[in-house]
Amino acid sequence: MRYVTHMVEISEVDDPRVDDFRDLSRADRRPDRPGGRGLVIAEGVVVVERLLASPYPVRALFGVRRRIEALAGATAALDVPAYVASADVMAQVVGFHLNRGVLAVADRAPVIPPAELIERSRRLVVLEGIGDHENLGALFRNAAALGVDGVLLGAGCSDPLYRRSVRVSMGHVLRVPFAHLESWPEDLKLLRDNGFRLAALTPRADAKSLRDAALDEGRVAVLLGSEGPGLTEEAITAADLAVRIPMAGGVDSLNVATAGAIAFNAMSGA
Template identity: 75%
Template sequence: MATVIEVTEVDDPRVDDFRDLATADRRPDRPGGRGLVIAEGVVVVERLLASPYPVRSLLGVRRRLDALAEPLAAVDVPAHVAEADVMARVVGFHLNRGVLAVADRAPVPDLDVLLARSKRVAVLEGIGDHENLGSLFRNAAALGVDAILLGPGSSDPLYRRSVRVSMGHVLRVPFAPVESMSAVFEALTAHGYRTAALTPRPNAVPLREAELDDDKVAVLLGSEGPGLTEEALAGADTTVRIPMADGVDSLNVATSAAVAFHAMNGAA
């Protein structure tokens, strides 16, 4: 059972994990920080508590901690309760969601083990926007994608904004970084995946004809603007496009991903 601890002083060292989250060089989830995972809001905190990420502590107003009474009864972590103004001064801004939790990172899955137990995989190349990453992971969780590979140029999906936008589903979908696209293709080929690169190019196969619901398929997604690199396009078994109305040349990458993930479930 969680231990509820009253916090009345802003400088209480027991809440240092939550301190000054608005200041970039103090953020524990930023490069150079302590690598902590930060969850915001009752729903996301509950998903963190149910995830493989080792929770360190919580900080929230009493009403929000009361809403988490059931999941907190099953964990042995400190739950710090504070008035809203004290919490705001610790965090560095007023948090409408009223509760935060921090956790250490879970071990990164072994790539071969991850691919061996998966069938539907998304490969991200150059996805640097944290909101797009969060949306992608939420879509992946909703539409049955088993794993995500983070190729070159992709940002950390455990950045606070990504966790928030994903509604905590980034904590549910397993992912692994891969250093190069050549390593991505080597691993996918070794495990029998067919690879499909998503692109708006007119010579690509229309989505309805791409048969993405085959056994063991990996869809490649590139950044908005430049899209996938020539290396990624050339290395894929096929290129696939989402047909669009005249005058529209592309979709947001998270939206494109959702359409492709839906097709991977046989619903194109």
């Protein structure tokens, strides 16, 4: 069995070689935040494998021996260190007990310009104000599962490469391309200029039923809004149509990731 080139035993909690993994409950921050390093962090064998297969340049792995060994096939050609420690030492370094037993860190890849992502796509999701990292990760996982070509992040969205988002997405945020719309909602014009129809998802009663919206026809972008108030009036006005998911009486809305999955399925025509 082959392993990564540099298998390194770590026995001391303060070993500087594992500083990238240290105190993740506080140090896991975006590069534009105080103390932020902006590393991409993957947890667990499955998610680490997806990081290794992604465009993000891997810096190192850190885990208990059996989890590192479980990654032998994926790491055979890597030239990065794999740090091996006991579960106790690892927990003290990371700052919490990690049931998944292995982590990997990577640098960020270059950001895709939104025009490039729009040009090469047929089905897109546009997010506004998605601040919850778990919802964001779930949206990326649903997008990957249901054939969405990419994600455009509008105003008020959290960082999709935050550790919790990567974990909840099961690593799919590492393979679904995304780009940032800097001017909101003015940049929605980029979609319309490329022949996209914009469908704003909203529970309001006067919106068109999802059953009648024909989201599987042509180039379509679905707009999803924040977990509380939903899309702003500006975003809905900028769209070509407002679309609602028919629901039973007494239920006013769905979790945004659930609503997204239903809309993504409608876009696929399945």
